[in-house]
Amino acid sequence: MTSAEPSTGTAAPSPATSDAASAAGQKLPLSALLALAVAVFITSLTETLPAGLLPDMSAGLHTSESATGQTVTIYALGTVLTAIPLSAATASWPRKRLLLTAMAGFAVANTVTALSANYPLTLAARFLAGVAAGLAWALLAGYARRMVAPHQEGRAIAIAMAGIPVALSLGVPAGTFLGQVVSWQAAFLAMTALTVVLLVWITAVAPDHPGQETAGKIPLRRTLRVPGVTPVLIVTLVFVLAHTLLYAYIASFLDDIGMGDQVDAVLLVFGVACLISIWAVGTCIHGHLRTLTVVSTLLVGVAVAVMGAFSGADAPVYVAAALWGLGWGGVPTLLQTAAGQAGGEAADAAQAILVTLWNVAMAAGGIAGGVLLNAVGADAFPWTVLILLVPVLAIVLAARSHGFPATHTSANS
Structure with missing residues (x-):
């Protein structure tokens, strides 16, 4: 999900837990959910921060x-x-302890990255950060869902996932600025300091929930046979691939159309629109997951069509960036919720597979985008994304009974 983007190892809540969530009524545990949002922010920013610090990191290493x-x-x-093997191995761990362990991994990884002048050691630290991210992403959505009553699940996930656009629109520019003013090492040490604060925050406010009674291998084949799971996973793979193709090379695209000096401004518009999208999805997702997913797909499609057709003028590109953010911002929430609901008792396995496919799509988007840039040129990005969105929309529309159902089903598991 970015890392994402995107509740592995969660078990069905006990009656006491469900009763407590129901008794809470409309009151959301905002402090705990905001702690999860900061965790999402840290995972997303840790992944993308080197992109803004590349020249200085290169010199230092x-x-x-x-x-x-x-x-x-x-x-x-x-x-x-x-993500999948570790999520299976830690399925029996209490959720709070697992989240603390994952975030402690980020503190260690970012500290080593900041202090290392050795390239292989830096790669090892970054690999550790990726491992921590796999654990965190597979846990966070399910953790958020279990903190609230069933009708508040979507809103809770939306609050937690708000860390993604904040990291991309504000965190990366802030980290880049700190790296330029002080040093690139200072940016990573700042991440460590924030993580330490978060560890105290989680310890103080996050409720705990048990894991599964037994841990073991995640049943991939059985999970994929659950009605609705495969459509959600395919949509995740293709949608994230399409988004990453453009996002990873947005600077190249803007430079190609004469807007290379406006990358930060375009991404800021995109990020603000993402925040609006997350709020809207969190407010309306209960009972409207299918409609919101269709609307999100169409908005991104219109955005890239405008970007491709009117790339000769600045104003339409900013409009396209806003539409892109409005469409994309809520997608992590929508897909995480869809996977959890479709998976039912296999929600933990479905979430682990989703996290894995999300990162596969991001890596593939970066590679495919580079090939496309060299072979065709930057002007091909919007139209390629538009083509990829066609099967996404078709699958969402076809998965009417399971995956993206016309009626809401809760799976607070």
Whole structure:
């Protein structure tokens, strides 16, 4: 999900837990949910921060910028390789302890990254950060859902996922600024300091929930046979691939159309629109998941069409960025919720697979985007994204009974 984007190892809540959530009525545990949002912010920013610090990191590590750029790739690789097996191995752990362990991993990884002048050691630290991200992403959505009553699940996930656009629109520019004014090491140490504060925050306010009674191998085949799970996972893979193609190379695209000096402004518009989208999805998702997913897909489609057709003028590109953010901002919440509801008793396995596919799609988007840029040119990005969105919309519309149902079903598991 970015890392994402995106409740592995969660068990069905006990009657006492369900009663407590119901008794809470409309009151959301905002302090605990905001702690999860900060955790999402840290995972997202840790992944993408090297992109804004690349020249200085390269000089400090005595490597080329292309080699230093692999610190982002190795992070994604750590998540892809370990999310499913580690989520299965830690399925019986209490949720609070597991989250604290994952975030402590970020503190160690970012500290080592800041202090290391050795390229292999830096890669090892970044791999550890990716492992921590795999654990965190597979846990966070389910943790948020279990803090609230069933009708508040979508809103709770939306609050937790708000950390993604904040990291992309504000965190990366702030980290880049700190790296330029002080040093790139200071940016990573600031992440460590924030993580330490978060560890205290989680310890103080986050409720605990038990894991599964037994841990073991995640049943991939059985999970994929659950009605609705496969459509959600395919939509996740293709939608994230489409988004990443454009987002990873937005600077190249804007430079190609003569807006290379406005990258920060375009991304700021995108980020603000993402926040609005998250709020809207969190407010309306209960009973409207299918409609919101269709609308999100259409908004991103219209955005890239405008971007491709009117790339000769600045104003339409800003309008397209706003539409893109409005469409994309709520997607992590929508897909996490859809996977949890479709998975039912297999929600933990569905979430672990989703996290893995999300990171596979991000890595594939970066690679495919580079190939597309060299082979065709930056002007091909919007139209390629538009083509990829066609099967996304078709699958969402077809999965009317399961996956993206016309009626709401809760799966607070």
